[in-house]
Amino acid sequence: xxxxxxxxxxxxxxxxxxxxxxxxxxxxxxxxxxxxxxxxxxxxxxxxxxxxxxxxxxxxxxxxxxxxxxxxxxxxxxxxxxxxxxxxxxxxxxxxxxxxxxxxxxxxxxxxxxxxxxxxxxxxxxxxxxxxxxxxxxxxxxxxxxxxxxxxxxxxxxxxxxxxxxxxxxxxxxxxxxxxxxxxxxxxxxxxxxxxxxxxxxxxxxxxxxxxxxxxxxxxxxxxxxxxxxxxxxxxxxxxxxxxxxxxxxxxxxxxxxxxxxxxxxxxxxxxxxxxxxxxxxxxxxxxxxxxxxxxxxxxxxxxxxxxxxxxxxxxxxxxxxxxxxxxxxxxxxxxxxxxxxxxxxxxxxxxxxxxxxxxxxxxxxxxxxxxxxxxxxxxxxxxxxxxxxxxxxxxxxxxxxxxxxxxxxxxxxxxxxxxxxxxxx
Numbered sequence: 001x002x003x004x005x006x007x008x009x010x011x012x013x014x015x016x017x018x019x020x021x022x023x024x025x026x027x028x029x030x031x032x033x034x035x036x037x038x039x040x041x042x043x044x045x046x047x048x049x050x051x052x053x054x055x056x057x058x059x060x061x062x063x064x065x066x067x068x069x070x071x072x073x074x075x076x077x078x079x080x081x082x083x084x085x086x087x088x089x090x091x092x093x094x095x096x097x098x099x100x101x102x103x104x105x106x107x108x109x110x111x112x113x114x115x116x117x118x119x120x121x122x123x124x125x126x127x128x129x130x131x132x133x134x135x136x137x138x139x140x141x142x143x144x145x146x147x148x149x150x151x152x153x154x155x156x157x158x159x160x161x162x163x164x165x166x167x168x169x170x171x172x173x174x175x176x177x178x179x180x181x182x183x184x185x186x187x188x189x190x191x192x193x194x195x196x197x198x199x200x201x202x203x204x205x206x207x208x209x210x211x212x213x214x215x216x217x218x219x220x221x222x223x224x225x226x227x228x229x230x231x232x233x234x235x236x237x238x239x240x241x242x243x244x245x246x247x248x249x250x251x252x253x254x255x256x257x258x259x260x261x262x263x264x265x266x267x268x269x270x271x272x273x274x275x276x277x278x279x280x281x282x283x284x285x286x287x288x289x290x291x292x293x294x295x296x297x298x299x300x301x302x303x304x305x306x307x308x309x310x311x312x313x314x315x316x317x318x319x320x321x322x323x324x325x326x327x328x329x330x331x332x333x334x335x336x337x338x339x340x341x342x343x344x345x346x347x348x349x350x351x352x353x354x355x356x357x358x359x360x361x362x363x364x365x366x367x368x369x370x371x372x373x374x375x376x377x378x379x380x381x382x383x384x385x386x387x388x389x390x391x392x393x394x395x396x397x398x399x400x401x402x403x404x405x406x407x408x409x410x411x412x413x414x415x416x417x418x419x420x421x422x423x424x425x426x
Contacts, residue, residue, distance in 0.1 A: 001071040001102075002292075003056045007045040014047070014055055015040045023064035033088060034058040035081070049076035050209045057085060067098045074105045075318065078209045078348050079390045086112045087408075104322045106139055107350045107394075111405040118142050120154040123281065140400050142322070159326045161354060161401040172199030175309050175342045176220065181229035181373075183215055190215050192229065192373035195361065197310065197342045202333060203376045204353040205346040206386045207363025212371030213346045214242055216363075217312050220344070235309030235342075242314035242346075244299045248287040252279070252298060255287045260305040272334050273301050276327045292319030300328050304335050311336070311343040317352045329355040350394065350403050354379075362386045383423035393417060396424045 010017050014036065018027045031037045034054045039047065047055065053076045060068060070089065074082045082105070089112060093099050103109050109116060116138035121127035130147060132138075141147050145155030179194035190212035197203050205213050218224045220231060221239040248255045256264045256279075264274050274280050277297040282290065290298065296319045303311060313332065317325045329352045336343050344361070347353055353360075360382025365371035375382055387393065393416040394403040403423070406413035416422060 001075075003052045003075070004049060006052050006056060007043075007047075010044060013041055013043055017044065017055065018059055018062060021059050022062045024062065027062060030058050030061050034061075035084060048210070050078070050081060053077055054081065054085075057088070061088065061092070065097070067100065068092055070099070070101045070103075072102060072104065074103060074108050074348075076209075078207070079350070079387075079392060080208055082108050082348070083390070083392055083405075083408075104317075104320065104325060105349050105351070106142075106322055107403060107405055110135055110139055111407060118147065118154075120147070120152070123278065136397070139402070140397065143326075143400050143402060155323065159323075159355075161351075161396075161403070172201060172340060172342070174198050175235050176231070176233045178220070178231040179229060181216070181219060181226045181231065183212075183219065183224070183226050185215065188212070188215075188368060188370065190371045190373070192216065195373070195376055197344060197376065199309075199340045199342055200337055201358045202336050202343045202345060202356050203359050203361050204357030204379075204382070205344055205361045205363065206348075206353065206382070207371065208365070208367050208389075210367035210371075211363040211365045212373070213363050214314055215371075216373060217314055217344060217346060220310075221312050233310065236307065237310050237312060238303050238306040238308035239312040240299050240303040240314060240316060242318075244295050246287045246290060246295055250287060251283065252285050252287050252290070253283040255298070256283075256302070256305075259302045263305050264301065268338070269305060273304050273331045276331050277301050277324065278327075293321060293324060296320055297324060297328065300331070304331065309341055311341060313343065313345045313347075315346055315348070317347050317349045325349060325352050326355060328352075332356050350405075353383075354403050360386065362389075364389060380423055384421065387422035388420075391417075393422045394424060 018031065031040055034057060036051065036054045036058060039051055057073055073085050077085060086108060089099055101112060113135050115132035116135050117132050118130045118138055119127050130150060143159045145158050146153050174196045176197040178192060181192040183190045207213055219226050221237050263269055277300060279298055279301045282294050300316050316328055320328060332343055332345065333356050345356055357379055359376040359378055361373055361375040362382055362385050363371050363373055377385065393406045393413050395406055395412055397404050
């Protein structure tokens, strides 16, 4: 699961690690298949999270085994790389191997798995595995919060996806405007057209890894100056960065008190943020001993609790389980709508983006080389543009309205591509 610890376990180059586990002599073939052949002579400690993830998957594939386990293989990967991972893991199963995947991205589970075990219980107390059931049945039951075979409710309310919505088209007044932004960092160049974010609007930010999503948000947050262009904003900003770390020496409750005063424990904020994100269950824990998911939930709560006009979230779904992701998305949405504030959210989880976003800002380009920001566009138009670049189509589930990835080259996939409808919102 924690692939960022790989460099502390193995010191050296990617080639050395893969060579050590290459039981079948297929290192070159699989490194090309996973898109890491160009980094095979780099040191592990110099790799990004997405690169480390692909190295870890490649190393697992190279071992000769009967059963293959993958723990959160989509972490740090964009939609392009997630679909590449799906293809590679499906191929394993087609070769007769048994594969078990632990994953929180429900859209990826949907297209990857044949059967799903739903696990429910109480955090740090107990967990119960249900018998396996078909992928669609399991995910719809999980989202509904009720497991009919067990006659057990695992969530108070169902997670709902809105059908055919037009949110974000005429809401609020502009809080932020920008135009012609250019920024060069080493060999990478970012540029934008003109765009704006309005009050009560949530803008999802999508694009391949290393095309400038974080760079643009850091410019808007005031952490970085553009080389060219303009950005006008008469607003206070609250920013949750991509990599969240805690060096606070005290309990979670101490940290919340120091950042938010008593706001976190009272009124709507406590109900719709603190309790919804289950931060109220970790109050006595030491802040510097939290797990990745606990720290992420706490960071989202602190970001939402600060007085600001514009809230910036960089990959808020990372390390959160599927339920926590949906609760975080709803907490962000509710806060913006209730307080008429605005948010920009970078993420790779399509379910999360579908729940949280009114509109979409699309980053196009080649990772590590160039990026161009297009939009914000309406949710459907933005996702259509993004997914056409990724060559992936989504449909809506008839019952839950959740987005579902069409299997590549299936009849539905071919139909939607021919009509130009990569993302169904109705």
